[in-house]
Amino acid sequence: xxxxxxxxxGALFGPARFDxxxxxxxxxxxxxRVVEVGPGFAILALPYDEDLVGDPQRKVVFGGAVTAxxxxxxxxxxxxxxxxxxxxxxxxxxxxxxxxxxxGREIVARADCYKLGHNVAFVRATAWDTDPHDPFASCLGxxxxxxxxxxxxxxxxxxxxxxxx
Amino acid sequence: MNRLVAAIPYxxxxxxxxxxxxxxxxxxxxxxxxxxxxxxxxxxxxxxxGSFLELTAILRLVAESGLDSVPRPISxxxxxxxxxxxxxxxxxxxxxxxxxxxxxxxxxxxxxARDRPVxxxxxxxxxx
Numbered sequence: 001x002x003x004x005x006x007x008x009x010g011a012l013f014g015p016a017r018f019d020x021x022x023x024x025x026x027x028x029x030x031x032x033r034v035v036e037v038g039p040g041f042a043i044l045a046l047p048y049d050e051d052l053v054g055d056p057q058r059k060v061v062f063g064g065a066v067t068a069x070x071x072x073x074x075x076x077x078x079x080x081x082x083x084x085x086x087x088x089x090x091x092x093x094x095x096x097x098x099x100x101x102x103x104g105r106e107i108v109a110r111a112d113c114y115k116l117g118h119n120v121a122f123v124r125a126t127a128w129d130t131d132p133h134d135p136f137a138s139c140l141g142x143x144x145x146x147x148x149x150x151x152x153x154x155x156x157x158x159x160x161x162x163x164x165x
Numbered sequence: 166m167n168r169l170v171a172a173i174p175y176x177x178x179x180x181x182x183x184x185x186x187x188x189x190x191x192x193x194x195x196x197x198x199x200x201x202x203x204x205x206x207x208x209x210x211x212x213x214x215g216s217f218l219e220l221t222a223i224l225r226l227v228a229e230s231g232l233d234s235v236p237r238p239i240s241x242x243x244x245x246x247x248x249x250x251x252x253x254x255x256x257x258x259x260x261x262x263x264x265x266x267x268x269x270x271x272x273x274x275x276x277x278a279r280d281r282p283v284x285x286x287x288x289x290x291x292x293x
Contacts, residue, residue, distance in 0.1 A: 026210035029178075029199040053174040054220075055235040062175035063238045064219045068212020072202075075211075090211040094242040 005039070008085045009154070013038045020044065020072065023154065027072050030065065034076075040113040042076035044069055047106050059103035063137075066127055067095050069109045070139045074123040077111035078143050079154040081121065086146040088154075091120065093141040101136045105129040111141075121145050166190055166224055173235070176220055179213065183224060190228060192221040194254040201251065209249040214274060217256055218243060218286035222270040225258035226290060236268065236290035249283040252276055266293045 012018060015036050021028025030052070035043040046052070046061075046069045054062025071090055078088050101107055110132070111125035121143040126135035166183040170176045179200070182193040194200075194217045202210025219241055226236045256274040272286045273279075 023204070024210065025199055025201040025204065026213055027202075051174050051178045054176075055237075056172050056174070057234055062173070062216065062220075063241065064212065064216025065175060067215035067219070067241070067243070068210060071211040071215065089248065090243075090245045092242065092244045093211070093215065094240065095215075095238075096240045097238050100237070 008082050009080050037080050040081035042073045043110045044073040045106055045108045048104050060100045066137050070125045073109045073111035074125050074141045077113040078121040081113040081116040089144045091142040091144050095139045097137050099136045102129045192256045196252050207251050214284045215243045218272045221256040221258045221272045222288045226268055239289040241288040243286045245284050247283045268292050
C-alpha cells in the first residue's frame, strides 16, 4: 500500500499538458499558458501583447493583467493541492508591485498553496520577466474552498485524462 | 476621462467606459463573453474585476490630480465579496489621501445595486 499522497490533478503534474484557455475564457483571451504544475503549485506565463499595456508612455503591462495572471495561477495552485477537486473562489489578493515589468517581455507567475484548510486556502505568488529571483510583483491571496460556489473551475481540466470531474 | 481610457490599450481590451453622474465619475464595464473566469457559475474572472478596480482608481487619481502620466501602483488589495455574474459592472473610486508622493484610493464595484458590492479594492499609488 502506498503512503504517497494522492492529488486530484496528479496525472497532470509536470510540464504543461493542457490549455488553460480552453476552460477559462479570460485566460484564453490573454493567451495565458501553463508552464508547469505540481503538488500545490502552478507556473503560468502571459505573453507580451500591445493590448496589455497600461502605461502608454512607458509601454508597461497594466498591473491588473498581472493580477489576472496571479489570480489564475493561484487558483490552479489550490486545485493542485487538493486530493479531491472542490470549488475555489478568491477571497482576497494583495499584489505588491516591486518594480515595473520590462516592456516587451513575457511575464511568468508562480503560485504556491502553502496551506489548504477545510474552508480556506492560503497562497503566495511572485511574477517575473527575466529571472525568477528578481520578481517585479509579489502577492498573498486567500481562497474559499468547497460548498455552494458552483463546482471546481478546473473540473474540465481533469476530464481529458479520463478521471471523474 | 474617456480620452485617457482610449489612450490605455488594456482599458480598451476590457471595454471600459466612463460616465459622468451627479455624484461624480462612474466607470462602467459592459459584459462580454471573453471576461468569464468560471464558465460553470458563470462568473467574471477575478483578474478582470481586479483590473477594473485598479483602472477606476487610476482614472479617479488622474482626474483629481491633473497628472499627465499614469500613476504607478505600489500595492493593491482586492476583496472579492460576491461572485460577479455575466452582466454590467460599475465602479466608483474615492481618494482618501492625495499626498505629494503617495495616494490612497478605495474603490467599490457593484452590479445590481450599489449597496450590494461585488468587490472592493484599496490601492496605494506613486504620484511622482
